[in-house]
Amino acid sequence: MTSTSSEPLLVVEDLCIDVTPVGDKKVVPAVRNVTFQVAAGEAVGLVGESGSGKSLTLRTILGLLPAGVRATGGRVLFEGVDLLKAPKKTLKNLRGTGITMIFQEPMTSLNPITKVGEQIIDAARAKHSWSKSDARDHALRLARHMGVPDAENVLSLYPHELSGGLRQRVMIAAALACRPKLVLCDEPTTALDVTIQAQIIRLLIELKDEFGMSMLYVTHDLAVVAQLCQRLEVMYSGSIVESGLVSELFREPNHPYTQGLVNATPDVDAVVDLLVGIRGNAPTLGNWPEGCAFHPRCDFATEECQSGEFPLRDTGDGRASACIHIDRLHESTRQATP
Amino acid sequence: MSENLLELNDVTVSFMARRGGTKTPINAADHVSLSVRRGEIFGLVGESGSGKSTLARLIVGLNSAASGTVVFDGEVLANKKRPRALRRQIQMVFQDPYSSLDPSMTVRQQLTEILKVHDAVSDSQRKAHCEQVFAQVELSPTLLSARPRQMSGGQRQRVAIARALLLSPELLVADEPVSALDVSIQAGIIQLFADLRTRLGVTIFFIAHDLAVVRHLCDRVAVMYMGKIVEEGVTSELFANPRHPYTRALLDSIPRLQPEAHEEIVAPEGEPPSLARLPSGCRFRSRCPFATEKCALEEPPLIDVTSSPDGSLHRAACHYANELEAYVGRSSTV
Numbered sequence: 001m002t003s004t005s006s007e008p009l010l011v012v013e014d015l016c017i018d019v020t021p022v023g024d025k026k027v028v029p030a031v032r033n034v035t036f037q038v039a040a041g042e043a044v045g046l047v048g049e050s051g052s053g054k055s056l057t058l059r060t061i062l063g064l065l066p067a068g069v070r071a072t073g074g075r076v077l078f079e080g081v082d083l084l085k086a087p088k089k090t091l092k093n094l095r096g097t098g099i100t101m102i103f104q105e106p107m108t109s110l111n112p113i114t115k116v117g118e119q120i121i122d123a124a125r126a127k128h129s130w131s132k133s134d135a136r137d138h139a140l141r142l143a144r145h146m147g148v149p150d151a152e153n154v155l156s157l158y159p160h161e162l163s164g165g166l167r168q169r170v171m172i173a174a175a176l177a178c179r180p181k182l183v184l185c186d187e188p189t190t191a192l193d194v195t196i197q198a199q200i201i202r203l204l205i206e207l208k209d210e211f212g213m214s215m216l217y218v219t220h221d222l223a224v225v226a227q228l229c230q231r232l233e234v235m236y237s238g239s240i241v242e243s244g245l246v247s248e249l250f251r252e253p254n255h256p257y258t259q260g261l262v263n264a265t266p267d268v269d270a271v272v273d274l275l276v277g278i279r280g281n282a283p284t285l286g287n288w289p290e291g292c293a294f295h296p297r298c299d300f301a302t303e304e305c306q307s308g309e310f311p312l313r314d315t316g317d318g319r320a321s322a323c324i325h326i327d328r329l330h331e332s333t334r335q336a337t338p
Numbered sequence: 339m340s341e342n343l344l345e346l347n348d349v350t351v352s353f354m355a356r357r358g359g360t361k362t363p364i365n366a367a368d369h370v371s372l373s374v375r376r377g378e379i380f381g382l383v384g385e386s387g388s389g390k391s392t393l394a395r396l397i398v399g400l401n402s403a404a405s406g407t408v409v410f411d412g413e414v415l416a417n418k419k420r421p422r423a424l425r426r427q428i429q430m431v432f433q434d435p436y437s438s439l440d441p442s443m444t445v446r447q448q449l450t451e452i453l454k455v456h457d458a459v460s461d462s463q464r465k466a467h468c469e470q471v472f473a474q475v476e477l478s479p480t481l482l483s484a485r486p487r488q489m490s491g492g493q494r495q496r497v498a499i500a501r502a503l504l505l506s507p508e509l510l511v512a513d514e515p516v517s518a519l520d521v522s523i524q525a526g527i528i529q530l531f532a533d534l535r536t537r538l539g540v541t542i543f544f545i546a547h548d549l550a551v552v553r554h555l556c557d558r559v560a561v562m563y564m565g566k567i568v569e570e571g572v573t574s575e576l577f578a579n580p581r582h583p584y585t586r587a588l589l590d591s592i593p594r595l596q597p598e599a600h601e602e603i604v605a606p607e608g609e610p611p612s613l614a615r616l617p618s619g620c621r622f623r624s625r626c627p628f629a630t631e632k633c634a635l636e637e638p639p640l641i642d643v644t645s646s647p648d649g650s651l652h653r654a655a656c657h658y659a660n661e662l663e664a665y666v667g668r669s670s671t672v
Contacts, residue, residue: 049520050491149608163609164386193385194547198591198605220520223593250595264525268550268577268592269667275554277525281490 007080008037009182009214015074017056019285022068028286030056030069031238033311038182043208043215045225045246048235049282054218058184062099063091097127100180104187106167110159116170117155124177142173147203165196176207185217189224201227222261226250234258237283237293240312244319254321256298256329292322300325340412343509343541344374344397349406351392355614364613366392368565379535379542381556381573383549387610388562390545394513397543398430426456429502433514435494439486445497446482452504475500475530492523499530511543516551528555549588553577561585564610564621567640571652580665581643581654583626589667632657
């Protein structure tokens with residue numbers, strides 16, 4: 001799916017992020033030359049395992065990098081404005097109305113000593129010159145919209161008095177209080193039970209369609225992306241290794257890492273004889289191998305893979321892969337599934 | 339030698355919950371009975387607060403039962419202060435190996451200490467024994483001199499499993515051992531549990547919240563909800579023919595990789611109630627699409643499911659377990 005409007009809402013271009021570990025002078029790359037786009041109304045999944053750089057990429061967009069982490073190159077364009085160079089004030093104005101973020105753990109992102117209703121009201125009033133009672137009505141409507149039962153009562157409670165699922169709904173309400181154009185999601189359902197996760201996913205799908213928001217969804221869970229997103233970017237060791245439409249990407253991955261992830265995910269609808277993980281371990285920060293970072297764990301790697309650069313290359317149909325052995329990958333999957 | 343290695347007979351585990359200054363007892367596990375056969379991998383699934391970890395800790399002696407008995411190898415276990423010889427027989431693997439291993443000791447030191455305390459092997463054999471157990475969990479012996487922080491998450495979990503295997507237990511109690519791992523690593527650990535059962539014949543009590551993992555690994559499964567077992571049966575039968583609405587809700591809630599299922603995510607209504615304020619009758623009725631008046635009045639017992647085609651034991655705690663329509667599920671691709 002190419003973007004329908006002329007200019008995508010968010011363009012991330014050649015983004016590089018460096019990390020300086022605490023008590024260390026050595027600078028270590030954490031994200032290398034990451035490029036992707038999010039069109040208006042589109043939901044894009046950013047998938048990877050721990051240490052892949054997916055969360056850092058997400059946080060860079062709103063200027064929320066922790067101490068010791070710095071974007072060192074590239075551009076992050078939101079409606080044409082480069083957020084990496086923009087003054088703090090521009091970012092501040094954008095937060096809430098332009099871009100907002102939903103975090104994994106609502107307990108740490110909600111204020112523990114303020115009633116949750118106040119927090120939604122504060123979020124709304126920060127950008128609108130509403131009276132307190134108008135904002136209160138708005139918060140109530142919003143909370144009901146998020147499926148908060150008995151909303152009036154819930155809004156007068158403190159975060160610790162709510163269940164995990166309710167806290168997540170309240171946080172989403174606060175994040176959406178100013179009708180943002182782009183919602184950044186950092187694993188918002190990972191800490192939830194599966195029945196509650198299903199409710200939140202359904203809610204996010206409804207909200208996206210209703211408000212026409214764009215979504216950039218970071219997760220390690222491929223299946224969640226399959227439910228929520230149209231397009232997918234797969235990250236490994238700080239780089240995007242594959243990108244494309246969700247519907248096609250899982251059917252026939254164009255990168256051995258994506259293939260490995262799909263094979264390693266147990267299927268609740270069918271049992272396979274042997275669950276195959278990816279051998280070895282993901283390299284830690286500062287220890288990325290030369291060449292394709294995945295080559296030490298890859299069944300298709302050749303000498304070529306051990307050095308040089310492996311940028312994303314177009315493979316047609318709006319898909320791209322960083323692998324130079326796609327043919328061999330496809331051949332092996334065809335042999336495996338006659 | 340009885341067929342069952344472990345039996346829980348009508349056990350209840352209570353905790354005191356503080357609510358606004360007053361203390362009320364809540365039953366984290368409420369009159370639970372189950373049996374684990376020798377050599378099988380028994381799966382226990384449920385969401386947070388269902389009581390599955392409470393049962394795991396009861397089995398290894400970290401929790402006490404308020405009533406009921408835990409029978410291991412035909413012998414009723416004391417709640418606490420179990421003899422050392424018995425403790426060797428039941429070992430636990432925790433979810434987070436980073437907090438269950440000592441950060442300041444090398445792996446070899448930690449393993450050797452256990453061997454010393456239990457006087458399991460002679461001094462001269464300790465080194466060889468550690469290496470042998472390391473081989474069982476497919477770790478290189480060079481990692482014996484590493485500290486936990488020098489290892490990856492998958493390696494640490496293998497060390498935690500090696501620690502549990504060190505005293506050649508008959509029963510391994512694994513509490514969410516793969517939940518904290520990346521998916522590419524998780525698959526290897528799941529496979530390791532399957533291999534250990536085959537190679538060593540060890541019985542495994544496996545706790546998870548991920549039904550896909552359980553389906554893949556376990557011979558039999560029990561599903562818990564709010565302190566009660568609501569359904570149990572042979573894995574293939576339970577997944578193909580779930581008879582409790584909660585089991586169905588769990589299965590329906592799992593996001594699928596197949597894009598065909600894209601728009602079809604089904605979620606049960608509402609949230610689990612608090613253990614201190616359970617609904618009358620069936621605990622799931624507040625979220626159940628099939629609930630009737632009867633469900634509010636009578637707590638459904640675990641009854642045999644008659645439709646089980648292969649005649650294997652399949653029980654569900656629902657008044658309508660035998661009347662629910664056949665389960666269709668979401669995926670037509672199976």
